[in-house]
Amino acid sequence: AQSVTQLDSQVPVFEEAPVELRCNYSSSVSVYLFWYVQYPNQGLQLLLKYLSGSTLVKGINGFEAEFNKSQTSFHLRKPSVHISDTAEYFCAVSPFTGNQFYFGTGTSLTVIP
């Protein structure tokens, strides 16, 4: 079975400050890892994903994430946030050999001017 834990439900941060959104997962099989973003009143869109190779993955809008296999973590970071980054962020996993997708409970990022 797979599970995804997002440790912070809400993260307020001042504009131009750095931010880290934490994600830990549990799985009995190997998984691919994703971060999706949901802007207010919209559907989700892919921010970045880790499939293999370098553990540091770069995504859209200046976000990056680092896969840590020993800690089963996939934290999302951005060195300087903008007002437009205010959104809900979801970490997700999908088993290598499977057809299901598992999301975390989400982290609401609020950027304060």
Place this chain on the structure above:
Amino acid sequence: EAQVTQNPRYLITVTGKKLTVTCSQNMNHEYMSWYRQDPGLGLRQIYYSMNVEVTDKGDVPEGYKVSRKEKRNFPLILESPSPNQTSLYFCASTSGGVSYNEQFFGPGTRLTVL
């Protein structure tokens, strides 16, 4: 424009009145899926379909039905809705295997069951 569309976007109904939420994609994707989003619970997968006439249960299938008669359409059916099905519903699609490909999401359908 490549997109996933859902209808209706908003729906208020009463307990027990059958309803269907439609989902359509124009990207020729094999895989389609339905999720529900609830506060504090994130997104949970209801049903998914690997291709025409191939569907399977996700984590929370109780009270829902789906069908996949055409590749582009994947309707979600609630035959006897109950208040605990009040939620925000998303349809998504992707090509090939869901495990490594990006899913494209519809705009969502907000359902209220009184």
